[in-house]
Every structure is written in C-alpha cells, then in structure tokens.
Amino acid sequence: EIVLTQSPGTLSLSPGERATLSCRASQSIITYSLAWYQQKPGQAPRLLIFGTFSKATGVPDRFSGSGSGTDFTLTINGLEPEDFAVYYCQQYDTSRGTFGQGTKVEIK
Amino acid sequence: EVQLVESGGGLAQPGGSMRLSCAASGFTFSSYSMNWVRQAPGKGPEWVSHIDGSGKIYYADSVKGRFTISRDNVKNSVSLQMNSLRDEDTATYYCARGKTATSACMDVWGQGTTVTVSS
Numbered sequence: 001e002i003v004l005t006q007s008p009g010t011l012s013l014s015p016g017e018r019a020t021l022s023c024r025a026s027q028s029i030i031t032y033s034l035a036w037y038q039q040k041p042g043q044a045p046r047l048l049i050f051g052t053f054s055k056a057t058g059v060p061d062r063f064s065g066s067g068s069g070t071d072f073t074l075t076i077n078g079l080e081p082e083d084f085a086v087y088y089c090q091q092y093d094t095s096r097g098t099f100g101q102g103t104k105v106e107i108k
Numbered sequence: 109e110v111q112l113v114e115s116g117g118g119l120a121q122p123g124g125s126m127r128l129s130c131a132a133s134g135f136t137f138s139s140y141s142m143n144w145v146r147q148a149p150g151k152g153p154e155w156v157s158h159i160d161g162s163g164k165i166y167y168a169d170s171v172k173g174r175f176t177i178s179r180d181n182v183k184n185s186v187s188l189q190m191n192s193l194r195d196e197d198t199a200t201y202y203c204a205r206g207k208t209a210t211s212a213c214m215d216v217w218g219q220g221t222t223v224t225v226s227s
Contacts, residue, residue: 097212
C-alpha cells in the first residue's frame with residue numbers, strides 16, 4: 001500500500017502570499033496518478049488537481065500542481081480568503097485511492 | 109445537474125449491520141466508477157471501497173471481509189453493506205464518482221451520511 005505523507009501539518013499565511021504544500025509517497029507513483037482536494041468545514045472534499053498537473057473544472061489559475069516519482073507539490077499563488085482550508089493529496093495509481101493526512105492552511 | 113445523494117446512516121451497535129445507499133443523477137452512471145470514502149470526526153478522508161464501471165471491486169484493508177459494495181446500473185445507485193460494525197467505523201460516509209470508468213480520482217461527491225457505532 002502506498003502511504004502519503006503531507007507537510008507541513010499547518011501553514012500560517014496571510015492573504016496574497018504563496019502557499020506551497022508537499023506530499024511525499026512511500027513508493028514511486030509512475031503514472032502521475034496524484035490528486036489534490038480542498039475541504040472546508042462541514043463540506044465534502046472538492047477535487048482541485050488530478051493527474052499531478054491538471055486542474056479540475058472551475059478551479060482558479062492560482063492553483064497549480066507539480067511533481068513526479070515520490071514528491072508532489074500543490075502551489076497556491078496569491079491566497080484568497082476562500083482558500084483557507086484543509087488540503088489533502090490522494091494517490092489513485094492502484095484503484096485504491098489512499099489519502100494523505102492533510103495540510104491546514106490558516107490565516108496568519 | 110450531476111448529483112449524488114447518500115442515505116441510510118444512523119446509529120448501530122457494535123457487531124451490527126447497516127446499509128448505505130447513494131442515488132446518482134445527471135450523468136451516464138454506468139460509464140463511471142463509484143467510490144465510498146469515510147471521514148471520522150476531526151480526521152482526514154479514508155478511501156473505503158471502489159467499484160468500476162464493469163463491476164471490478166476493491167476494498168481498504170480496514171473493511172475487507174466486513175463491507176460489500178454493489179451497484180445497480182439500471183437504478184443508478186451504489187450501495188455499501190456494512191457488517192460486523194466496530195466503534196472505529198464511526199464516520200461520515202461519502203459516495204463519490206470516479207473521473208472515469210476505472211479511476212479512484214473522485215470529481216463529484218455527495219453530501220455525506222453519518223454512521224455512529226456505539227452501544
């Protein structure tokens with residue numbers, strides 16, 4: 001089973017700043033089958049990024065995904081007030097879609 | 109409008125059973141995989157089970173042998189039969205659509221149904 005480790009656990013930033021979230025896999029995800037989700041309190045997760053790089057429908061351009069192998073990154077350029085939330089990475093390389101433990105992006 | 113609506117949650121005793129259902133609308137149901145994901149209070153999401161468009165099934169180790177996923181492509185629904193429930197099964201259970209017939213990347217989510225296992 002592929003284990004995903006996200007860092008940092010919490011990111012304290014101000015609106016307008018750049019957020020860089022990391023997701024490390026316990027083994028290589030050679031098919032780039034890595035997704036990122038955003039979750040706000042009381043809501044279901046929302047797909048942001050799939051296939052490591054591709055944005056889901058309606059996702060603003062300030063969100064971008066990158067990475068390969070075992071190291072993946074979600075970047076948010078110019079945080080907006082609505083971006084403060086918890087972010088999860090997920091691998092779906094094996095049809096067993098395991099999640100990371102999450103990174104909370106909070107207002108500094 | 110693409111929509112998923114879960115039902116069937118509630119209170120169950122340890123060792124008991126419960127069946128969750130998810131009604132899908134607004135898309136060609138048989139062309140997509142379906143997943144169940146749960147989230148315990150204050151925790152991150154945990155993928156539970158996946159059934160692809162052709163019926164191939166996967167389970168998380170934590171539920172294998174206790175939970176059974178099934179789908180009805182005529183009624184556009186997916187179900188999760190949960191047996192031998194444990195305290196640690198307490199969570200909000202989400203039904204989620206895969207992006208393709210085989211993918212566990214989930215682009216549409218229901219609102220969730222809460223399952224509480226307690227004596």
